[in-house]
Amino acid sequence: MLDPIVNFFIRVFQWIGRGIGLVIAWICWPFIAFAAWLRGRGWFVKIPVFALILAIVVGYGYLIAITQFWAPRDVTYAEAFADSDDSPTAGERLADNSCQRSAMVEAAAAIIDANVNQGTWVPSNPLHKAGFFFLIDWNETPFFDNRAAFQLGTNQATRRTAVELVDRLGRVRGTSSINQNLQEAREAANYRENAWVMTFSPPFLQPSTPARLRNARASLLAFNRELGQCRADFDARADNLMQFLDRVTSDLGSTSEILQNRLAAANFTGFDRRADDRFWFSYGQLHAYYAILVGARSDFREVSRQRNLDALWERTEQQFRDTLRIRPPMIANGSASSMIKSHLESIGFGLLRIRSNLVEMREVLDR
Secondary structure: OOHHHHHHHHHHHHHHHHHHHHHHHHHHHHHHHHHHHHHOOOHHHHHHHHHHHHHHHHHHHHHHHHHHOOOOOOHHHHHHHOOOOOOOOOOOEOOOOOEOOOHHHHHHHHHHHHHHOOOOOHHHOHHHHHOEOOOEOHHHOOOOOHHHHHHHHHHHHHHHHHHHHHHHHOOOOOOOOOOHHHHHHHHHHOOOOOOOOEOOOOOOEOOOHHHHHHHHHHHHHHHHHHHHOOOOOOOOOHHHHHHHHHHHHHHHHHHHHHHHHHHOOOEOOOOOOOHHHHHHHHHHHHHHHHHHHHHHHHHOHHHHHHOOOHHHHHHHHHHHHHHHOOOOOOOOEEOOOOOOOEHHHHHHHHHHHHHHHHHHHHHHHHO
16 A cells, blocks of 8 residues: 555655766766876876866865954954053153054054954955856855955955045144155055956066055054154044044945845845855954044043043943954844844944944034
């Protein structure tokens, strides 16, 4: 009686096994055909081919290592750029006839150092740029683009800071000349983010992005040394702080729009191949701005004291810490009707809370 049912399931599993075998055969066929072609060739052909295969294996192994074995620094890293409550503002002359250095410049330099000296700059890696054998862009995968997206987010914050240092903070009311070190830092920080040492266009060699970012860091540190020797300016006025906060809120507003557009692609399953790079870009941007704004609070200590901004600073920094504790192992983008959480919504909510407090600080400064 049960024989027809048993035979039916046997046939089903045979069909499944045959289908899996066909898929495996289809995948393996190019490799088998290549091995057969190579078998009849001499060593003048085999040696370069083996060297090329070894280079590909090592290259992709290295790419896996730098994209999978990493983690953002703990949120307490920003405390290194916070001075005591009675510390002087940036550029103020000290008792030993030196001047106070800028904490936000130190923060920007430290962020660059973490990206290119303590770690590896992923967006310039040629295999990362090429994707999976030129067939699939790594942005379409859930794993291999996360570190690159995080680094691009941090770089967005350091770029904005470098621009504001040149335009307003590192000079006196726009009437003084632009500091040469800051000018060089801005140019280097705004270099292309995915440049490798070789290119397909003449002259076929170019500075890589990590090299230019190292130049930006060196220029920022050189400016801070000049500032410490009272040979450079840092204009720690309320209107300059207001302008800087305005630029940061605009930057975060743009990121919130990116998150909102991606939330429109949310679905019941929560799977979204592009949600991870949006999340980690936002996370990296907040990660960098947290340290830079902690440094800005130290640099504008007198302005903060005069305008009673300390409570707002404390609340904003706490919101940064709360948001930066969102570090899920997998990024999901579940719709509103799904039981699966949308991590883009979580970090977007934290970003908007931070932005609203920065807007409030700007309004206090504008009164």
